[in-house]
Each structure stands twice: as C-alpha cells, then as structure tokens.
Amino acid sequence: MRSSIPTIRTAGANCTPTILSQKSCLRPSPATKLLKQTHAKLLRSGKIHDAVVAGKLISGIANSHPSNLPYALTFISHPCTPLNTFSWNSIIRGFAHSSSPEKSISVYGQMLAGGFPPNNYTYPFLLKASTHLNDCRIGLSLHATIIRRGLDGLDPYIQTSLISFHAVLVSVETAHQLFDESSHRDITSWNSLIKGYVASGRHIKAIQMFHEMQDSGNVRGDEITMLTVVSACAHLGALEMGRWIHSYIDRNNLILTPNLRTALINMYAKCGEIESAKTLFREMEEKDVRTWSVMIGGLALHGHAKEAFDLVEEMQRFEVLPDSVTITALLCACNHGGMVEQGRRIFSKMKEDYNIEPTIEHYGCIVALLGRAGRLEEAMDLIIRSSVKPDVVLWGSLLAACMVHKNTKMGEIVVKEILKLDPENAGAHVFLSNLYAEFGKWDIVQKVRNFMKEQRIRKPPGSSLIEINGVVHEFLSGDSSHPQFSRIYMMLDEISKLVSLKGQSFPTGGVSFDINEEDKEVCLSQHSEKLAVAFGLVSTSPGSVIRIIKNLRICRDCHTVMKMISEKFGRVIVVRDCNRFHHFSGGVCSCGDYW
DNA sequence: TTAGGGTTAG
Structure with missing residues (x-):
C-alpha cells in the first residue's frame, strides 16, 4: 500500500515549525518516517537553519518517492528554512521524474523569481521534464536560456541533454548537428543520438551510427547501446545484424542483463526466429512481466496461439501477473488463431480476472478479431458502446475488416467517422475511390483522386x-x-x-x-x-x-x-x-x- | 550533496 503524503505546517508567527500528521497519513513508508524523524531532529537542534543541512534533507525528501514531493514543496513556501540552488535543483529533479513534470517548470519559475541562480545541474532536469511533457516549446526556450547564460558548449551533461531533447522532440538532424558540434563525445551522447534515430523510425541510420561509433575507436557500446540497437534490428527484421550484435555482446563480455535478454528474445521473435527466442526464454532465470509479454507476443505474431495461452498460465504459476501488454499479446494470439470465443471471453473478463481496464489497444484487438471473423455488426456495436473514445486506428481496424468482407455499406459509415477525426486520412480516401470504382462511378472516383492530389494526400508506399x-x-x-x-x-x-x-x-x-x-x-x-x-x-x-x-x-x-x-x-x-x-x-x- | 542515454504492445 502506498503511504499518503506527509506535510509540514508552521505553527504560528513565532516561526517554530512543528510536524503535524494528517489524518490520512496513518502509515508512512519506513523511508518517509525516517525523513520526518530527521526533519524533527533538525528543527529541535536548530540545524535546519543551515542551508547545506536543509538541502540534504530536501534532496532526500524530493527524491525518495513521488508521493513525498508535496512535502518537499512545503520547504519553498516555508519562510524559515534557508534554501540554496542545490535544494531547488533537488525539487526540480524530483518533479522531472514524476507524473507531474510540469511542476518542474513552475518550481524553476519560482526559483528565478526568488533570485536563486540556476546552474549547470538545473538544466538537464528541466530538459528531461520538457521531454516528458512532450512540449518542444519549453525545451526550445530552455535551449535559448542555456545559450544566453553561456552554458552551452561547456558542460557535457547539458550538451547530452540538449541532444537527447532535440533527437526525441524536435528533429534528429538538429540533434546530430549538436552532436557534431559538441566538444565532448562519450557513450551517453552516442546513445542519445542512436536512440533519436530509433525514435524517429530511422532504424537503418541508427545502426549506421552504431557502426560509426565503433569506427571512431574510442567508445565501446554498453548495455543501453545494445538495447537500442537490438530494438532497431527487431523493427527492421534484420536477423543477421541482430545475431551479430548478440555475438558482439558475448565477445565484449557485456553482461546479459534480464532487460537485454528480453530485448534479444523480442528481436529473434520479430526476425522470424521464434525457436531461438524460445531457447533464450527457457534459459532465462529471472523473467519479469516484460519478458513473458515479449515471448507471448512473439508466439502470437507467429500464430502459435495455444503456446501463448499455455505461457499465460505458466507465468501465473511463477506468480508473475499479466499486465495490459500481456493481455494485448493474448488477444493478438486469438486474432491470428481465429479464436473468436476465447478472445471475447478474455476481453469481457479482463477487469474481473486481472483487474485491468480495457484500453483502446485492447478494443483495437477485439475489433480486429471480430471483424476478421466477419462479425462486423458486433464489432461496430462494441465501438459504439465502448468506454474509450474511438480514434482513427480503431475505426481503421473496422474499415480493414469491411474491405476483407467487402461490406461497402458499413465501410462508408466507418469512412465518414474516420474523416470526421482526420479529414486527410489517406486510407479512407483510397477506400472511397475503390468503392466508387467497384460500381463504375468513374466521375466520382476522379473527384476523390483530384481532391487527394490537391491536398497532397498519399497512402504510405508499400515497402x-x-x-x-x-x-x-x-x-x-x-x-x-x-x-x-x-x-x-x-x-x-x-x-x-x-x-x-x-x-x-x-x-x-x-x-x-x-x-x-x-x-x-x-x-x-x-x-x-x-x-x-x-x-x-x-x-x-x-x-x-x-x-x-x-x-x-x-x-x-x-x-x-x-x-x-x-x-x-x-x-x-x-x-x-x-x-x-x-x-x-x-x-x-x-x-x-x-x- | 545533485546531472545526460534504455528494452515490451499498439
């Protein structure tokens, strides 16, 4: 059970702070309890008035558990605890890794307003927060501040944080440019760039960068490099390269951590070598829910539905609980095995059996399953009654089924829904064009084609x-x-x-x-x-x-x-x-x- | 006394 949030309140104008427990704070975690005890001791001894001592306490609170962040915030509003840049950085850091990264930015604003000077530690946390917020404007504005303060080009941590932010949120080309211009290249900056290419779907380039890193001669890949590059191989289905990387890991005596083994199992499964994936899986001792999900998803991808079901039972015997991803994999297995009834049962009982709420991905699987089996009305009904807001992908699943079963009537309805959400959806326009062509209505076909041409709507080419x-x-x-x-x-x-x-x-x-x-x-x-x-x-x-x-x-x-x-x-x-x-x-x- | 990079599904 999670501990509730402890708070510190000042007791009146004499500025003698006391620790008050909230009603809800019945069972703080042992770590939180210790922090509160330390806080109390510092208050009693008066050492809290030493900014360095207070900083250590604040850092401990802000980075112990996200539920303690409001506790850390009380120090900002507290008039008696002296603060320094270190304390502010600690709170910004805590929020950057929490589920409310926007608070990092607001705390930074308060820090500036209070006249505390940010330093080279402050900006990596803030850039991380803006990446988590998926907000490139904040990151770009921070980049401008970093330049204005003359902090770019000096600090390797700031440089790598900038590369990472640009690679993921702005453009990998800019990230590459920053990387080329940076004064300091190490494994972390290479990893940021390689990850940027993977994040933008340029997997071949990611592997090229890995080779370039090796050619540069002075940097050796680590576990994170391998995880990223193995993932690129999985996307590409590049089995030879994946095998080479597996042997590179062995040759360089890199530790095959559970995460790396999971990534390799995924790679072998995605490259068509399901037997190699199974061997690695069976050899593995510490399997977490990701490992099981990867293996179950791999079996589903290869149409081995029964084995996927057996593994879900087996993982529970090992006391690993299926999560949302495991259920998605299992529903995929049902889909590819044509196991309609089993799929429906899992979907309808996932909340009851596993306490997992169906997400749009689960709806996507079940709609694909019903649609493929020709139960289009049932699939449509499910979408209409669903607890999630249908998106283009979900409607797209049904449209694909309409195309397979040549149900043009429902297809037309689905296309309208898709075009409401995305007026320039290429798949929907192609469907319309093909539909009218089927009935020889070439004048309308031409209109649709012209519209697509004018709006530059193109289906992604088959590759x-x-x-x-x-x-x-x-x-x-x-x-x-x-x-x-x-x-x-x-x-x-x-x-x-x-x-x-x-x-x-x-x-x-x-x-x-x-x-x-x-x-x-x-x-x-x-x-x-x-x-x-x-x-x-x-x-x-x-x-x-x-x-x-x-x-x-x-x-x-x-x-x-x-x-x-x-x-x-x-x-x-x-x-x-x-x-x-x-x-x-x-x-x-x-x-x-x-x- | 703090800091940068990571794997699964869709």
Whole structure:
C-alpha cells in the first residue's frame, strides 16, 4: 500500500515549525518516517537553519518517492528554512521524474523569481521534464536560456541533454548537428543520438551510427547501446545484424542483463526466429512481466496461439501477473488463431480476472478479431458502446475488416467517422475511390483522386525490407532504383512464367482502378514484396530461407504468389507483414490463409 | 550533496 503524503505546517508567527500528521497519513513508508524523524531532529537542534543541512534533507525528501514531493514543496513556501540552488535543483529533479513534470517548470519559475541562480545541474532536469511533457516549446526556450547564460558548449551533461531533447522532440538532424558540434563525445551522447534515430523510425541510420561509433575507436557500446540497437534490428527484421550484435555482446563480455535478454528474445521473435527466442526464454532465470509479454507476443505474431495461452498460465504459476501488454499479446494470439470465443471471453473478463481496464489497444484487438471473423455488426456495436473514445486506428481496424468482407455499406459509415477525426486520412480516401470504382462511378472516383492530389494526400508506399549479407535493402512498389534491377526484373519474368505454367496468370483481384488488365498485372507484379522475393532468389544460395519484412498487410495476390514460389523454387519464405508472420513452404502458408 | 542515454504492445 502506498503511504499518503506527509506535510509540514508552521505553527504560528513565532516561526517554530512543528510536524503535524494528517489524518490520512496513518502509515508512512519506513523511508518517509525516517525523513520526518530527521526533519524533527533538525528543527529541535536548530540545524535546519543551515542551508547545506536543509538541502540534504530536501534532496532526500524530493527524491525518495513521488508521493513525498508535496512535502518537499512545503520547504519553498516555508519562510524559515534557508534554501540554496542545490535544494531547488533537488525539487526540480524530483518533479522531472514524476507524473507531474510540469511542476518542474513552475518550481524553476519560482526559483528565478526568488533570485536563486540556476546552474549547470538545473538544466538537464528541466530538459528531461520538457521531454516528458512532450512540449518542444519549453525545451526550445530552455535551449535559448542555456545559450544566453553561456552554458552551452561547456558542460557535457547539458550538451547530452540538449541532444537527447532535440533527437526525441524536435528533429534528429538538429540533434546530430549538436552532436557534431559538441566538444565532448562519450557513450551517453552516442546513445542519445542512436536512440533519436530509433525514435524517429530511422532504424537503418541508427545502426549506421552504431557502426560509426565503433569506427571512431574510442567508445565501446554498453548495455543501453545494445538495447537500442537490438530494438532497431527487431523493427527492421534484420536477423543477421541482430545475431551479430548478440555475438558482439558475448565477445565484449557485456553482461546479459534480464532487460537485454528480453530485448534479444523480442528481436529473434520479430526476425522470424521464434525457436531461438524460445531457447533464450527457457534459459532465462529471472523473467519479469516484460519478458513473458515479449515471448507471448512473439508466439502470437507467429500464430502459435495455444503456446501463448499455455505461457499465460505458466507465468501465473511463477506468480508473475499479466499486465495490459500481456493481455494485448493474448488477444493478438486469438486474432491470428481465429479464436473468436476465447478472445471475447478474455476481453469481457479482463477487469474481473486481472483487474485491468480495457484500453483502446485492447478494443483495437477485439475489433480486429471480430471483424476478421466477419462479425462486423458486433464489432461496430462494441465501438459504439465502448468506454474509450474511438480514434482513427480503431475505426481503421473496422474499415480493414469491411474491405476483407467487402461490406461497402458499413465501410462508408466507418469512412465518414474516420474523416470526421482526420479529414486527410489517406486510407479512407483510397477506400472511397475503390468503392466508387467497384460500381463504375468513374466521375466520382476522379473527384476523390483530384481532391487527394490537391491536398497532397498519399497512402504510405508499400515497402519491403530484405537483408542480404548484413545489408538491409529496401524496395518500394514499382521500384526500379536498385543497382541490380535488371536481374530482379528477369527473375520476376521467370516467376510470372512459372505461375502461368500452373494455369494461372498473375492474380489481379486486389486492385480496383480504372485501368486495363495488363496495367493491373504490371502493378501487382511490382508490389514491393515481389521485388524483394525476386532479389532474394537471385542473391542467396538455393535452398536458403528468404526473409522479408513488409510495412503493410500482404495482399491476397502476393500471398498466393508466395505460396507458388515456395513450391516451385523449393524455398522457405518468411514474410512479416504489419500484422503477423507468414511462413511459406511447399506451397502452403503457416497462417492457413487466415490473416 | 545533485546531472545526460534504455528494452515490451499498439
């Protein structure tokens, strides 16, 4: 049980402070009790009037537990306790790490108003607070103050704090510039920059920066570098690089902490190597809720729903309670396994069984689950009755289901809801365009397309990544920029002939635009995953596994072609789309054609 | 007497 907040009140105008317990403060924590006792002793002895002594006490209070922060604040309003910059910094620091970081900024205002000079310790805390507040204006204003006070360029902590703030909240380019200009580079400033690239989704660049750090010669990666870079590999699905980093950790005798093991399990699962993930997981002794959630999520991603359920039971036998993320992973497992009833049961009883309130993510999973199973009315009803405010992502889940089940009527309703929240939503406009195309209403289609063009609304392009010899190659739809594109297109030709030999042409059902069949064929044959698989076929030895990571959902046509290629070329093809893994082998996919 | 960097899902 959390202790309640103790307060100090002055007893009258004679300025003899006393400690008063609040009614609610029945059981302070042992640490808080000790601090209060110390405070009382200092008051009795008069030593509280020494600013250095008072500072130690205030620092202890402000950084012991967030619930003690109001107690620390009473020293600011107290007229008898002398304060110095150290005391103010301690309180600012406490709030910067609390759930009310805005109070760091207001305390800083009071500090300035009281004439206390901030120093080089003050600004890292304030920059941290502005990052937690997600407010770049405050951070930029602090940056200006730092320059005005001549503190930039002198202190490595301020420099790294600025790099970190800019990298996460402003722009990673500015952060990189500050990094280049900084007088002092150490592992922390490198980590801030690498993390900035990961935070802005530039995972390849993050790994490049890690290499650059190694080339610089004087800095060695630490646990935090590894956590960040392993996470970048997981996003990219870069298995070779991930394996290399795992061996780098061993070679450099870095300690495989539980956090690092969890990150590696996640990386192997996200890179398609679920067996390696399982081995690491089983070898691990100290598993926390994150470790279990990562493993359960990995199994879900690979469609191993039963194993995911078994693990949830097992974790509870080890007295680890599932959290919100675990339940999300479990609902994903139900979704990919088509386990509608189990999913509904977990969702409806999560509050009762685990004391976890459903969040919008849980609603997203259950809507996807019901929608995929064709229970569109039920999914819509759930959204309408939900305790959370539906966002574009939640409506988007239902729209995807409407598209799968070709329910244009509900699709239209959903699109309206999406456009109310985000008038420039690309997916909603494309849906409308395709819907009108389906009915041959080309004049309206043209209107929608023109609107999209005028407003510069574009769907993110389909992108597929494939890693060959540790180098990640990215292909976009219809991409001809790859240096080996002529070999790739020759292979695509070969694929299309093989597919035709089986009595089929390239399937064309997935595109409804006002274009002729041949154009459709070209369009589909150049989907990014097909370019990537063709490149994989010409760049790897016969029989080896081809792994592809796609940013969107794999379309039905590409799915069919992948099955054919796996059979004709005798290859295992592993595709991770934005939803799950597909393992193609011998003409069959592990998803059982349900995704 | 204080300080900068971190992993999971969606």
